[in-house]
Amino acid sequence: MSLVECVKRWRLQLIVILFIISSTRAEEYRILTTWDNRTIDHLDRPVVIRLERHDESAFKISVDAPFFNDPPNPNGTVGEPFFTLWDYEVVEVFFLNDKNQYVEIELCPWGQHIVLLLDGQRNTIRHSLFIEFTATRNDTHWQGVAMIPVHFLPPNVGKMNAYAIHGSDPKRVYESLYPVAFNSTAAADFHNLAAFKPFNASIIVENAIDAYSDVWLDSFTGIRRLEIKHTWNGTLLDPQDAVELQLETKSGYGLFIKINAPRYGDALPPSPSGWPFDGLSSYEVIHLFLLVENDTKTLELQFGPTGHYAVIFWTNRTKLGDLQREITYKTNGFNSMFWEGEAFIPLAYLPARVYKCNAHSAHGPQGNQRQINSLYPAKSNEVRPDFQNYGNYKAIDMTMIYPGNDDVTCSDVWADNVDCRPEPPPASAAGHAPIGHYALLSLTAFISTFIMVA
Incomplete structure (x- = not known):
């Protein structure tokens, strides 16, 4: 190899080295x-x-x-x-x-x-x-x-x-x-x-x-976005099958939930829309679960595409009786390929110290043909959907959404149905301020009839 060729090769290697260092x-x-x-x-x-x-x-x-x-x-x-x-x-x-x-x-x-x-x-x-x-x-x-x-x-x-x-x-x-x-x-x-x-x-x-x-803009305004884009066991869905949920609050009055979802045209529940319906989980439905930090209390919200809903209180895996709690819920797009829903949930319905969540969508006939999708899918070793497998739930930050989320005191709605003795708040290390400093607004379902979703 000639001296000129050696110099050219050395220059090329130097350029490559400098590019790697700079990149x-x-x-x-x-x-x-x-x-x-x-x-x-x-x-x-x-x-x-x-x-x-x-x-x-x-x-x-x-x-x-x-x-x-x-x-x-x-x-x-x-x-x-x-x-x-x-x-x-x-x-x-x-x-x-x-x-x-x-x-x-x-x-x-x-x-x-x-x-x-x-x-x-x-x-x-x-x-x-x-x-x-x-x-x-x-x-x-x-x-x-x-x-x-x-x-x-x-x-x-x-x-x-x-x-x-x-x-x-x-x-x-x-x-x-x-x-x-x-x-x-x-x-x-x-x-x-x-x-x-x-x-x-x-x-x-x-x-x-x-x-x-x-992420910063949503954080300023107190919006949390969740997207159901996998099947219950982890397969990625086609984009047109994804469900979008948006959680926010307005002036601290309650939790507002916006839904954007595909419509599959399943049979309608045999009851008027706009009212609680026991058994909605067997129809076309979206479930949202809000879980407390110690995995003992859960609020389940069910939303159908035609205005049917259900509000269920759980302690561990036990359903707390027949609590027909009312919310304000409306939908549109019944006859289209997609539908939108808006719901207002009084803060008194939420258990104290919500730190985890999961969400699911379901449609189709019961049994093996029913399609079930999840925000946070099950682990690979699970053989069937289990909406209350809390090991599949993941963190949600309710800061600026749920005033008083860090308050250890249960609302009257929960205290009337479960042992609601307060638990001590977590310790805070030096230099770290506690998160969330608002008073819990104990609103009842009665208020929700006067506050309509915007």
């Missing part, structure tokens, strides 16, 4: 200090956080950290959001913009996570967002990889901080990438935004974010 930008951060700027006691093996761009839609956070196994496993579902994860062993990364809007991402060595959106210091407007996260560990060490959707970031993100927490009180340890000055504050505060420092956002995003994503 896989990443940055590593080591947490070397406590929250108040003291050197950590495991400096030989600090928490290492690596940020890098994945593609246009997501970036990656990799964690390499010592494993203390203190506190022990939260026992939440691996790969799922876990509320109050900050009370356990966790690594946290925050991304902040110039309007004090930020996303908080918490990762646990046992595989749980939680992602929160905040509009202003400590003002949580959304939590329990879903991400892809996996973690592995041995006796002394753990590693985790999280894929974060870019649309979780606020516009013009430009600052960050990161933290690591382990140990049980009174030996709880709080470590910070960017600490506050020693003796400058009385206690750890991970929401001390003055301690955040600038970072190059192009490390994690390909294009600058200059507008709010739908």
